[in-house]
Structures are given as C-alpha cells and as structure tokens.
Amino acid sequence: MKFGGTSVADIGRLEHVALKVRRQVEAGHQVAVVVSAMAGVTNQLVGYAKALGGVESLPEYDAVVSTGEQITTALLALALQQIGVPAQSFMGWQIPIKTDNCHGRATIQSIETQSLEVCWKEGIVPIVAGFQGVNSHHRITTLGRGGSDTTAVAIAAAVKADRCDIYTDVDGVYTADPRIVPFARKLDEISYAEMLELAAQGAKVLHPRSVGKAMMSDVPVQVLSSFEDKPGTMVTSSAQLVEVGISGVTHSTGWLKLTVGVGDKLSTNIKKVRSLLGKADIPHEMMVMNMIQGGHIDLFIPHGHLTWVLMVLEEHKIASESQISVISDLAKVTLVGRGLITENGYSQKLLQAMKNLDFSTYLATLTTQKFSIGVHEAQACELVRYLHYHFNLDQINDNSPKTMAAGL
Incomplete structure (x- = not known):
C-alpha cells in the first residue's frame, strides 16, 4: 500500500489512512506501507536547500529533502499503534534500499527484505519512507519525481507481493482528465505499456519510472482513491487485454518546436541529433522533411532544454543559429492505445481528425501505441475534448470485454 502527499496531508488524513491499513490487516493480508511526505513539504525543503546553495548533485541536498518522508512514516506508525495495530517505521537506509550514487535521481539497485519479513512474522506492519535510499558511501539518496511510487513498486517486486496498491486523490486511470473532459470514463484495466505511454505523455496518475519498474x-x-472505498484501475500485463483500441488521451504543456535546416546532410544529421538527445535523456519528438532544395528536421522539445540543444547543434556543426527557427508556448496532445498503425481504419480516422481541426498544428507523429499532435497551449484542452469525442471514448461499455479500449 502506498499513500501520496495528499493522502497524508494532515493528522486527520493520516488517521484515515491508518483505518484503511487496519482493514487490510484484519482481512488477513500481510501489508507493507510506503508513504510520501505531506503535501507541499518536499517543495518547502527544496526551497530551504536551494536558498543555501544546494543543488541536486550534492549529498546534503538529498539529506535535507528526504526528511519529509521521515515525519509521515513515524506519524503513521503512531496512528496505527493508537488503534491497536503494531507498526514500525523504517527509513530507506534501515531496510536498506540500496541505490546507485546519483544524488537527486538515484536508481534502486536492490532491496533487502529481511527486516520486512521479521515484521510480518511478529505481526507488525512495516511503514517505509518512500523517495529515498542509501548508496555505497552510506549517504542518503533520493529517487527524483515519483520516487515514492517507485519505492512501493520496487518493494512489491522484492517481496513478490500479489499486487501494489497506489492510493492517491483520484479513483483510477481515466480516458482523459475529468477536469477537462467531464464525461471521461474510468478504466477497469490498462496495460503496462499503455500506462507507461500515458504517464510519459503527461498523465499525472503514476510516474513513468514506477510503471517501468x-x-x-x-x-x-492498482490505482485507487484514498478518500473513497471503491475499486480502482488495475495496471497489468497486456496479455489480458484486447489487441487494438484507444485507452485515453492526455496532454502536456511547456513545449517548443525547433525547425532545423540541415541541407543535403539529412540522414547523417538525423542520426547525430537522435544520438545527442538520447544521451542527454531529453524527451523529444522528431519529424523529417526531405525536399529537393535540402531537408529540415522539426524537433519538439521541452522549453527548458532550448539553450542546451541550440549549443549542441552548433558545436556539432549540425546547424548554425541562422538555420534554426523556434516556435514556443506549444502543447503536445497524445492519444494512447494499441494497434494504431496495424489495424485497418485507425490511420485513416486519425488523418480525418487532423483535417477537421480549425487551428494550426505543429507536430504529427504516429506509432503503434501513440498519436501525438502539437498545438498552441491555449488550444490543448479543446483538442483533448475533440479527440475524446471523435473516438467515442465516453461510450465504452463497462459490461464488455473491451472495457479498457474504444474501438472504431
């Protein structure tokens, strides 16, 4: 069981979480609990560290920002003890959760389960601090955004748990953000691959690293609500799902488009650009235009990486500043599903959807699992609603074996 920041935001919510944990224990389950810091606390700690010169590469930064989880771990243990459930708090280094030496975005390498197994044998519920571990130099490390989700999944894998329940402020994974699309439908199931794609393209329910793990x-x-007692969405193997369909539509803002003129060296420069962006772990989409007069590459990248990308393009003699144009304040809207290329009819319907738009688009990329469109940020929500309606995502039949997918 993992509870996020909004689920443990104050004493009242911690007591509510304790009751949920007790119900699982009373049902006869062996339970391990992972908690985040209280909502807003980690950001406050980051501010303190940065005010005194801390950056994510420094061990002291991690020592500061990891303390929020220490508070909620101990408080939840106290809350459980108050209602008659034996509980013990653990920091990441006490388990231990062993990571690499990359401060600020460490990767879990191994988890020793002996301390958890001893707790279960003695009838104690272990409460583990998420987001943190310890490296080979015995220094505290943090896992970066979504770190508590990743901690929970990694512990579930290490102890061979039946499942990992992620409790949050929503009651599952929807076909779109219900705040944007009021008729969005909750999915009963979704495949790992689709959830990973949705998370990578902007859906906030789970972090991509936790889904990948x-x-x-x-x-x-299972993604479910901390505040309501009803089933959530199960993220599982695609073997249990139908082969084709669209699971949802999501969007993310803060993108920009670079048009890079590369002349007659198109093939060579495409390989260079892909390699450079891949090594730097920069999210991107690419479209290529090959014309008689010479080709150009359209790059869709997050705005925070612009300076670095411009510098690298010039350093590697791919393009000079005069050969590059930039359009900013863009959003990326993405449909996620299965068989978007291979299934007859999907490609045509996607193209027809593009033709019906009455505003400019700056990106159109299609793979078997996603279709991404770039538009101005002000038009992103309108496009999400249009695609949701166009592909009938609000008309999924809950009693059908295709509950998780919308067909043509």
Whole structure:
C-alpha cells in the first residue's frame, strides 16, 4: 500500500489512512506501507536547500529533502499503534534500499527484505519512507519525481507481493482528465505499456519510472482513491487485454518546436541529433522533411532544454543559429492505445481528425501505441475534448470485454 502527499496531508488524513491499513490487516493480508511526505513539504525543503546553495548533485541536498518522508512514516506508525495495530517505521537506509550514487535521481539497485519479513512474522506492519535510499558511501539518496511510487513498486517486486496498491486523490486511470473532459470514463484495466505511454505523455496518475519498474518485474499495480472505498484501475500485463483500441488521451504543456535546416546532410544529421538527445535523456519528438532544395528536421522539445540543444547543434556543426527557427508556448496532445498503425481504419480516422481541426498544428507523429499532435497551449484542452469525442471514448461499455479500449 502506498499513500501520496495528499493522502497524508494532515493528522486527520493520516488517521484515515491508518483505518484503511487496519482493514487490510484484519482481512488477513500481510501489508507493507510506503508513504510520501505531506503535501507541499518536499517543495518547502527544496526551497530551504536551494536558498543555501544546494543543488541536486550534492549529498546534503538529498539529506535535507528526504526528511519529509521521515515525519509521515513515524506519524503513521503512531496512528496505527493508537488503534491497536503494531507498526514500525523504517527509513530507506534501515531496510536498506540500496541505490546507485546519483544524488537527486538515484536508481534502486536492490532491496533487502529481511527486516520486512521479521515484521510480518511478529505481526507488525512495516511503514517505509518512500523517495529515498542509501548508496555505497552510506549517504542518503533520493529517487527524483515519483520516487515514492517507485519505492512501493520496487518493494512489491522484492517481496513478490500479489499486487501494489497506489492510493492517491483520484479513483483510477481515466480516458482523459475529468477536469477537462467531464464525461471521461474510468478504466477497469490498462496495460503496462499503455500506462507507461500515458504517464510519459503527461498523465499525472503514476510516474513513468514506477510503471517501468512494474512492467519489468511484472507487478500488478492498482490505482485507487484514498478518500473513497471503491475499486480502482488495475495496471497489468497486456496479455489480458484486447489487441487494438484507444485507452485515453492526455496532454502536456511547456513545449517548443525547433525547425532545423540541415541541407543535403539529412540522414547523417538525423542520426547525430537522435544520438545527442538520447544521451542527454531529453524527451523529444522528431519529424523529417526531405525536399529537393535540402531537408529540415522539426524537433519538439521541452522549453527548458532550448539553450542546451541550440549549443549542441552548433558545436556539432549540425546547424548554425541562422538555420534554426523556434516556435514556443506549444502543447503536445497524445492519444494512447494499441494497434494504431496495424489495424485497418485507425490511420485513416486519425488523418480525418487532423483535417477537421480549425487551428494550426505543429507536430504529427504516429506509432503503434501513440498519436501525438502539437498545438498552441491555449488550444490543448479543446483538442483533448475533440479527440475524446471523435473516438467515442465516453461510450465504452463497462459490461464488455473491451472495457479498457474504444474501438472504431
């Protein structure tokens, strides 16, 4: 069981979480709990560290920002003890959760489960601090954004748990953000691959690293609400799902488009650009235009990486500043599903959807699992609603075996 920042935001919510944990214990389950810091606390700690010169590469930064989880871990243990459930708090280094030496965005390498197994044998619920671990130099490390989700999935994998329940402020994974699309539908199930794509393209329910870990370890993950007692969405192997369909539409803002003129060296420069962006771990989409007069590459990248990308393009003699144009304040809207290329009819319907738009688009990329469109940020929500309606995502039949997918 993992509870996020809004779920443990104050004493009242911690007491509510304790009751949820007790119900699972009373049902006969062996339970391990992972908690985040209280909502807003980590940001406050980051501010303190940065005010005194801390940056993510410094061990002291991690020592500061990891303390929020220490508070909620101990408080939840106290809350459980108050209602008759034996509980013990653990920091990441006490388990230990061993990571690499990359401060600020460490990767979990191994988890020793002996301390958890001893707790279960003695009837104690272990409460583990998420977001943190310890490296080979015995220094505290943090896992970066979504770190508590990743901690929970990694522990579930290490102890071979039946599933990992992620409790949050929503009651599952929807076909779109219900705040944008009021008729969005909650999915009963979704595959690891689709959830990973949705998370990578802007859906906030789960972090991509946690989904990737679940997929690699084949750990079923259930997303459900901390505040309502009803089933959530199960993220599981695609073997249980239908082969084709659209699961949802999401969007992210803060993108820009670079048009890079590369003359007659198109093929060589495409390889260079892909390699450079891949090594720097920069999210991107690419479109290529090959014309008689010479080709150009359209790059869709997050705005925070612009300076670095411009510098690298010039350093590697791919393009000078005069050969590059930039359009900013863009958003990326993405449909996620299965069989978007291979299934007859999907490609045509996607193209027809593009033709019907009455505003400019700056990106159109299609793979078997996603279709991304770039538009101005002000038009992103309108496009999300249009695609949701166009592909009938609000008309999924809950009693059908295709509950998780919308067909043509």
